[in-house]
Amino acid sequence: MTEPAVKQPNSLLNLSPNQRIWRRFKANKRGYYSLIIFSVLFILSLFAELLSNDKPLVIFYKGDLYVPVLVSYPETTFGGDFETEADYNDAYIRKKISDDGWLINTLNSHSYNSINYDSAEANPAAPSAQNLLGTDDRGRDVLARLIYGFRLSVLFAFVLTLIGVVIGIIAGAVQGYFGGRIDLYFQRFIEVWGSMPELYLLIIFSSIFQPGVLILIVLLSLFGWMGLSDYVRAEFLKGRNLEYIKAAKALGLSNLQIMWRHLLPNSLTPVITFLPFRISGSILALTSLDFLGLGVPPSTPSLGELLSQGKENISAWWLSLSTFIVLVGTLMLLIFIGEAIREALDSRKKS
Amino acid sequence: MTDCLLNVKNLSVDFVSADYQVKAVNNISFTINQGETLAIVGESGSGKSVTAMSIMKLHEDKATRYQGAIRFLENDILKMDSPALLGMRGSDIAMIFQEPMTSLNPVFTIGDQICETLILHQKLSNDVALQRTVELLGKVGIKEPALRVKDYPHTLSGGQRQRVMIAMALACKPKLLIADEPTTALDVTIQAQVIELLASLQKEFNMAILMITHDLNLVKHFAARVAVMCDGEIVEQNKTALLFDAPQHEYTQKLLSSQLDKMIDPEVHDNHSVLKADNIRVAFAIKKGFFKRKVDEFVAVDNVSIDLKKGQTLGIVGESGSGKTTLGMSLLNLQNCTGTIHINNQLTSGLNNKAMRPFRKVCQVVFQDPFSSLSPRMTVKQIIEEGLILHQPDLDQQQRYKKLLQILQDVDLPEEVLFRYPHEFSGGQRQRIAIARALILEPDLILLDEPTSALDVSVQKIVLELLVGLQKKYQLSYLFISHDLKVVRAMSHHMIVMKNGKVVEAGETESVFGSPQEDYTRELLEASFF
Numbered sequence: 112m113t114e115p116a117v118k119q120p121n122s123l124l125n126l127s128p129n130q131r132i133w134r135r136f137k138a139n140k141r142g143y144y145s146l147i148i149f150s151v152l153f154i155l156s157l158f159a160e161l162l163s164n165d166k167p168l169v170i171f172y173k174g175d176l177y178v179p180v181l182v183s184y185p186e187t188t189f190g191g192d193f194e195t196e197a198d199y200n201d202a203y204i205r206k207k208i209s210d211d212g213w214l215i216n217t218l219n220s221h222s223y224n225s226i227n228y229d230s231a232e233a234n235p236a237a238p239s240a241q242n243l244l245g246t247d248d249r250g251r252d253v254l255a256r257l258i259y260g261f262r263l264s265v266l267f268a269f270v271l272t273l274i275g276v277v278i279g280i281i282a283g284a285v286q287g288y289f290g291g292r293i294d295l296y297f298q299r300f301i302e303v304w305g306s307m308p309e310l311y312l313l314i315i316f317s318s319i320f321q322p323g324v325l326i327l328i329v330l331l332s333l334f335g336w337m338g339l340s341d342y343v344r345a346e347f348l349k350g351r352n353l354e355y356i357k358a359a360k361a362l363g364l365s366n367l368q369i370m371w372r373h374l375l376p377n378s379l380t381p382v383i384t385f386l387p388f389r390i391s392g393s394i395l396a397l398t399s400l401d402f403l404g405l406g407v408p409p410s411t412p413s414l415g416e417l418l419s420q421g422k423e424n425i426s427a428w429w430l431s432l433s434t435f436i437v438l439v440g441t442l443m444l445l446i447f448i449g450e451a452i453r454e455a456l457d458s459r460k461k462s
Numbered sequence: 463m464t465d466c467l468l469n470v471k472n473l474s475v476d477f478v479s480a481d482y483q484v485k486a487v488n489n490i491s492f493t494i495n496q497g498e499t500l501a502i503v504g505e506s507g508s509g510k511s512v513t514a515m516s517i518m519k520l521h522e523d524k525a526t527r528y529q530g531a532i533r534f535l536e537n538d539i540l541k542m543d544s545p546a547l548l549g550m551r552g553s554d555i556a557m558i559f560q561e562p563m564t565s566l567n568p569v570f571t572i573g574d575q576i577c578e579t580l581i582l583h584q585k586l587s588n589d590v591a592l593q594r595t596v597e598l599l600g601k602v603g604i605k606e607p608a609l610r611v612k613d614y615p616h617t618l619s620g621g622q623r624q625r626v627m628i629a630m631a632l633a634c635k636p637k638l639l640i641a642d643e644p645t646t647a648l649d650v651t652i653q654a655q656v657i658e659l660l661a662s663l664q665k666e667f668n669m670a671i672l673m674i675t676h677d678l679n680l681v682k683h684f685a686a687r688v689a690v691m692c693d694g695e696i697v698e699q700n701k702t703a704l705l706f707d708a709p710q711h712e713y714t715q716k717l718l719s720s721q722l723d724k725m726i727d728p729e730v731h732d733n734h735s736v737l738k739a740d741n742i743r744v745a746f747a748i749k750k751g752f753f754k755r756k757v758d759e760f761v762a763v764d765n766v767s768i769d770l771k772k773g774q775t776l777g778i779v780g781e782s783g784s785g786k787t788t789l790g791m792s793l794l795n796l797q798n799c800t801g802t803i804h805i806n807n808q809l810t811s812g813l814n815n816k817a818m819r820p821f822r823k824v825c826q827v828v829f830q831d832p833f834s835s836l837s838p839r840m841t842v843k844q845i846i847e848e849g850l851i852l853h854q855p856d857l858d859q860q861q862r863y864k865k866l867l868q869i870l871q872d873v874d875l876p877e878e879v880l881f882r883y884p885h886e887f888s889g890g891q892r893q894r895i896a897i898a899r900a901l902i903l904e905p906d907l908i909l910l911d912e913p914t915s916a917l918d919v920s921v922q923k924i925v926l927e928l929l930v931g932l933q934k935k936y937q938l939s940y941l942f943i944s945h946d947l948k949v950v951r952a953m954s955h956h957m958i959v960m961k962n963g964k965v966v967e968a969g970e971t972e973s974v975f976g977s978p979q980e981d982y983t984r985e986l987l988e989a990s991f992f
Contacts, residue, residue, distance in 0.1 A: 127883055128839055354835035362849040363822030376839040
């Protein structure tokens with residue numbers, strides 16, 4: 112059936128495909144606001160040291176300005192006895208400073224691994240004016256650990272996703288574009304590789320190597336690219352027989368140029384659609400590994416570790432509840448964003 | 463009651479959605495009598511298919527607003543409720559579609575699909591329905607119908623599928639058959655057969671046919687009356703002979719005058735040869751068994767030799783599957799083949815990608831489908847200048863821009879198209895962009911692979927005229943692949959006729975058309991100029 116020409120206002124017609132996608136994305140209010148909220152939270156968390164720190168932002172002491180969040184000062188600077196870095200939560204140092212000047216604290220005056228020795232209660236301590244969301248079982252401030260944990264989780268997820276996307280695109284592109292024998296062998300390799308038990312490998316490796324963020328990223332990346340490469344492969348397979356690819360070949364472009372300039376931009380739809388879901392998947396992966404104790408070392412701020420503490424201390428409701436809210440909130444924002452992106456990229460929907 | 467079967471009165475169809483509204487059909491009226499054939503002619507987007515679908519009320523209910531009346535016998539179709547519509551569709555009014563490849567369900571046998579209609583509407587038992595199906599298939603010219611009922615659609619050719627579609631439509635002896643471009647997707651020789659079949663069945667069943675088409679030639683031979691549609695309105699309606707003899711409306715005149723005449727100077731000068739190919743052969747291996755041993759091969763192009771001279775056009779004609787596109791691709795080294803190819807007297811066959819690059823500048827391609835031949839995510843500027851950046855890297859931005867403007871002028875496009883994206887253009891404009899992309903490298907040879915098949919007739923003529931003009935201006939040689947003999951006749955100096963990978967006939971265009979030597983050529987000619 113021949114379709115009647117859709118008469119759209121002229122301004123819409125002049126937009127590039129990407130501009131139209133952005134327009135459609137903005138039309139989805141839930142996804143759009145989720146993106147804004149998520150971006151604000153993420154950017155704030157990047158400056159976590161200025162928001163939640165046991166060191167004050169600025170100190171004015173005996174006519175001089177000090178910036179402890181950036182520079183480490185020995186205790187002797189403020190009239191103390193030791194050459195080590197000043198402990199600004201210590202009542203003695205505090206008194207010294209307030210006698211001869213003033214200080215401005217960060218919004219939450221705890222860092223992720225600073226221990227509150229002055230707590231009136233046993234650890235884990237319930238929320239109080241000192242620790243807004245209470246402390247964990249070692250007396251560390253839960254709010255601070257949440258802020259740093261959120262940052263680590265999101266950054267970890269970004270890196271993991273980026274690596275997965277890059278490897279996935281390259282693998283998928285090579286298979287799809289060249290097809291034939293390369294495709295055949297690569298697919299068999301993926302089948303073998305994909306059937307390896309990921310969790311067991313992680314358990315084995317975490318007992319061999321010193322656990323850390325880097326080793327986790329490497330291990331998870333080894334397996335994280337396969338789902339995506341299948342989609343990219345399918346797009347390339349579909350695209351490589353289109354006439355503009357033949358035209359590009361007839362122009363004399365090299366394979367790499369054709370893949371990069373012509374096929375890739377037209378094959379990104381599944382990649383972009385999956386990004387938010389992959390990010391939320393990565394956050395979840397890190398959290399679950401930490402929960403099982405296979406993830407990052409104990410001193411690192413981690414949502415999974417907080418959850419497992421919550422499990423150990425059921426009565427300390429502030430541990431599990433606050434972590435739960437942060438985790439669910441983050442994942443929900445990402446899923447709303449993903450939903451909006453998927454809708455925006457669906458070209459069947461007319462804007 | 464007269465013998466008026468269908469009476470469409472002041473019909474308007476609007477498509478509405480949240481943020482836009484399109485008037486697809488605007489206040490049209492026509493009637494069809496019993497046993498009569500009315501053709502609705504128009505270009506793409508004129509609303510002719512929308513009209514046909516409205517008669518069956520097949521549009522999405524929520525998004526469509528109808529006005530006016532469609533009276534079928536005593537009932538107004540627009541006022542019918544769903545059960546009544548279901549009873550009418552397929553039994554009183556039947557429809558056949560353009561694309562036989564997708565209008566049959568691939569997971570059912572053709573017998574099942576025809577029986578379904580019979581069992582549903584006529585409440586026949588399974589055995590009787592099967593018997594009727596075999597009868598019907600025989601009637602539409604399927605050989606050995608009793609065996610064929612168990613076949614799946616993919617085992618049939620396009621023409622056979624269209625016959626099955628017709629059998630399906632005829633199953634309940636409809637009073638009105640709506641045929642939406644029934645032959646557009648078929649080869650010319652098969653087109654003629656299908657039309658003959660429709661005409662004879664019409665007599666036998668005394669049914670009315672509403673034919674939707676863009677093909678004026680077909681209308682002339684098949685329809686009693688013609689309605690011409692343009693932008694959702696019927697601009698002219700008359701008996702076929704009268705309309706063709708004395709078209710009243712400007713648009714009808716324009717449509718009729720887009721019939722092609724000879725466009726080139728047919729005189730053949732003996733210039734040097736731009737492309738010379740000898741004994742080109744392309745074969746695909748057929749592999750079988752566990753170890754994929756080669757058991758046989760499918761020869762797509764079989765020992766074809768051509769010689770194309772400077773400033774001239776060689777037409778390659780053939781039906782689908784005759785190997786004409788494969789031949790074209792092998793000549794440009796985009797498809798593996800054996801044989802020798804010389805471009806400007808230099809051997810190019812067997813060269814690898816890198817060694818071939820200097821020759822890429824010399825020979826360019828324009829493809830059939832203007833919608834898939836431009837990358838949707840690049841601006842027109844990026845598309846056109848890509849080849850220039852590759853082959854003339856020494857040009858600076860200003861020099862490139864100057865060349866771009868020059869080329870745009872050649873293909874009659876304004877400067878502002880440069881910063882827009884392909885989706886903003888119509889088929890004809892896109893084809894101009896594709897031509898500009900090929901032309902900017904100043905090639906000697908352009909391979910035109912069905913360059914106008916996807917375009918409306920009036921646009922087709924303009925694009926062809928543009929091509930002829932460019933040929934004269936730049937002394938271009940064209941390799942013109944087409945299934946449409948009229949276009950080839952208008953465009954080419956020499957032609958070859960291909961069938962099953964072999965050259966059936968070759969020679970100067972006029973002499974091939976004037977006195978075809980082979981039976982197959984004659985058959986082709988008859989089918990396309992009947």
